Amino acid sequence: MRLLLFSGGIDSTALAYQERPDVCLTVDYGQRPAAGEIRAAAALSRHLGLRHEVAAVDFSSLGLGPLAGRPSAELARAPEWWPYRNQMLITIAGMRFVAEGLKEIMFGAVATDVHADGKAPFIRSIDRLMRVQEGGVRVMAPARRMHPLALVRASGLPRNLLGATFSCHVLDTPCGTCRGCEKHADLIARLDSGHDDDRNRPRGKAKLALSG
Numbered sequence: 001m002r003l004l005l006f007s008g009g010i011d012s013t014a015l016a017y018q019e020r021p022d023v024c025l026t027v028d029y030g031q032r033p034a035a036g037e038i039r040a041a042a043a044l045s046r047h048l049g050l051r052h053e054v055a056a057v058d059f060s061s062l063g064l065g066p067l068a069g070r071p072s073a074e075l076a077r078a079p080e081w082w083p084y085r086n087q088m089l090i091t092i093a094g095m096r097f098v099a100e101g102l103k104e105i106m107f108g109a110v111a112t113d114v115h116a117d118g119k120a121p122f123i124r125s126i127d128r129l130m131r132v133q134e135g136g137v138r139v140m141a142p143a144r145r146m147h148p149l150a151l152v153r154a155s156g157l158p159r160n161l162l163g164a165t166f167s168c169h170v171l172d173t174p175c176g177t178c179r180g181c182e183k184h185a186d187l188i189a190r191l192d193s194g195h196d197d198d199r200n201r202p203r204g205k206a207k208l209a210l211s212g
């Protein structure tokens with residue numbers, strides 16, 4: 001069984017379209033936009049004919065930044081940093097499905113991720129950490145070397161599905177002003193305008209950083 005952590009954002013939607021996982025899992029970990037993520041992920045999964053599940057574990061009392069409705073930490077490389085979020089999501093996915101034959105967990109890290117838990121050392125480490133335990137589950141980030149624009153183009157994700165994605169950090173409908181909504185609108189505008197100069201931009205200089 002191959003699982004995709006699916007927030008309903010652009011990156012994970014492109015992966016859902018490209019990889020066609022056996023199950024798409026949206027985790028409600030107490031983030032403020034959870035209802036919007038679940039609604040988008042469920043609709044997109046249904047459209048793609050993919051199995052969708054939701055796991056709810058309330059970590060809202062332990063979150064930081066706009067996703068949790070709290071001030072951002074000084075450690076944060078971007079305001080929306082939620083400490084140890086990706087290892088928490090990967091662990092929840094493993095806990096839920098390892099006994100049902102889970103072999104692979106995919107998540108939507110991209111080359112422009114600024115947080116440590118979207119970068120290569122973390123991906124290598126969490127893959128090894130999961131692999132040495134029961135089930136030998138692998139952790140993959142198929143788009144880890146790609147800019148979000150290149151990912152969307154390479155995946156062939158149709159424009160109508162792109163419009164159904166959801167990236168807000170603060171509300172369950174797009175607020176239009178948070179960093180998540182701004183990046184979402186910017187990426188769609190670039191795709192619509194055919195402006196794809198960022199595709200070949202060196203990894204360290206890319207400005208976009210979509211999450212989920």
Ligand SMILES: [Zn+2]
Nearest residue numbers: 168175178181
């Ligand atoms: Zn927003």
